[in-house]
Amino acid sequence: MCLSMPARVVEIGEKKCTAIVDYLGSRIMVGVELLEAVETGQYVLVHAGEAIQVIDEEQAIQSLDFWKELLE
Numbered sequence: 001m002c003l004s005m006p007a008r009v010v011e012i013g014e015k016k017c018t019a020i021v022d023y024l025g026s027r028i029m030v031g032v033e034l035l036e037a038v039e040t041g042q043y044v045l046v047h048a049g050e051a052i053q054v055i056d057e058e059q060a061i062q063s064l065d066f067w068k069e070l071l072e
Contacts, residue, residue, distance in 0.1 A: 002047060003047070004045040004046060004047035004052060004053075005023055005045065005046050005047075005067070006023075006043050006044070006045055006046075006055060006059075006060035006063045006064055007021035007022060007023040007028075007030070007043065007044060007045075007046050007051075008021060008022045008023075008041065008042070008043050008060070009021055009038055009039065009040050009041060009042050009043070009044060009051075010022050010027060010040065011040060012032070012038065012039070012040060013029075013032075016032070017031065017032060017033045018030065018031055018032060019032045019038060019044075019051065021044065021046060021051070023046070024064065024067065024068065024071075028046075030044075030046050030049055030050060030051050031049060031050040031051065032044070032050075032051045033050075034050055034051065034052055035051055035052075035053070035054060038051065038054060042054050042057075043055050043056070043057055043059075043060035
């Protein structure tokens with residue numbers, strides 16, 4: 001089974017091929033080359049270190065709330 005995790009884009013890399021994302025308080029660098037465009041503040045699905053899709057903020061927050069419950 002493969003999982004992708006929602007994360008908020010905090011910073012776009014200089015060459016626009018990477019971004020720093022925040023996932024439940026952890027900041028990690030991910031690739032964003034698979035996306036046509038990504039902006040700071042947007043939520044993306046991250047799988048295997050790559051942002052694979054921009055998602056709706058409401059959907060991302062619901063998913064993050066679910067993960068928080070599971071991890072408690």
